[in-house]
Amino acid sequence: MSPQFIANPPEQVKWSLIPKHLWLHVRRFGYLLLQPFLPFNARPDEIDPFPDPTLAVTEAHVQQCQWIFDQAEARRDHLEQKAQSTFGLMTFLVPLLASLFVFIISRATATGPGIRTLAIALLLLSAVFLILGFISAARAVAVKANETLFLHSVVDKDGQFQGYSTSLHARGLLYCASMNTGLNDHIAQFVKGAHVLTAAAVIVVLIAAVPAGFVFSALPSSPVQTEIVKPVTFSSPDLKNDLDKLSDNKAAEDKIKLLEAEVQKLEVKLSETQKKKPNGPNMK
Secondary structure: OOOOOOOOOOOOOOHHHHHHHHHHHHHHHHHHHHHOOOOOOOOOOOOOOOOOOOOOHHHHHHHHHHHHHHHHHHHHHHHHHHHHHHHHHHHHHHHHHHHHHHHHHHHHOOOHHHHHHHHHHHHHHHHHHHHHHHHEEEOOOOOOOOOOOOOOOOOOOOOOOOOOHHHHHHHHHHHHHHHHHHHHHHHHHHHHHHHHHHHHHHHHHHHHHHHHHHHHHOOOOOOOOOOOOOOOOOOOOOHHHHHHHHHHHHHHHHHHHHHHHHHHHHHHHHHHHHHOOEEEOOOO
C-alpha cells in the first residue's frame, strides 16, 4: 500500500507556538468550569433538507445509510459508558476527601496554622473540581432525545400508509444519523469536562498530600498497650545483670526466711527441753 494513504501521527507543536496553545488550553479549562451551569437546548438545530437524489437509490445505499446510523448509536453508548466509569472513580475519591478533611479539621492542631490552612484549601479546591465533574458526568448520562425512524417513515400526514421508497428510507436514516451525531458531540463535551475536572481533582489531592503529610507527622503518637503471651529472651547484658541481681536478692531473702523459721523451731524445742529437765539428783 502506498504511504500516502496511511495517516501519520500528529506532529509536535513548534516551540514558538507553545504559549498560544497553553493559553488556548487555559481558556478551554475555564469553559469546562462554567459548562456544568450553562443551559442548552434539548436537541440540535434542524438541518437543511436533503435534495432529491439524481441517481436511483439501491439497497446497497440503504445498507450504508443504516451503517452510518448504527455508528452514531454506538458512539452514544460509548460516551455514556465513559461517563459511568468516571462515576466509579468519583465514588473512590469522595470518601477519601471527606475523611481527610474531617481528620485535619478535628485533630490536626499541633502543626502551624499555615500548613494546616494550605492542606484544607487544597482539599476544598479538589472537592470543588470533583463536584463540577460530577455535574458534568450527570448531564452527560441524562435522558436526551434520540432521533430514529418511527411512524413518519410509514404513514403520511393524513395517517395513510405510504408506499415504501428506498430513497425515503435512506434519507430518513441520514437525517437521524446527522441529528444524533450533533447530540453526541454535545454529550462528548460534558464527558470531556467530567474527565478533565476529575483529573484536576486527583492532581490537587496529590499536591495536598505534601502539607497533609506534615500535619500527620506532627500528631502525637497514641499510647500502645503491649501484652506478652510468650517467654521473652533479653539480649542486653546490662539488663541481664540487673535481673540476675534481683533474682539473687530474692533467693537470699528466701534463705533468710528459712533460717528464721529453723531458729524459731529450735527455740521452741529448747524451751520444751528445759521444762522437762529435773531439778537435780536426790542426795542422802
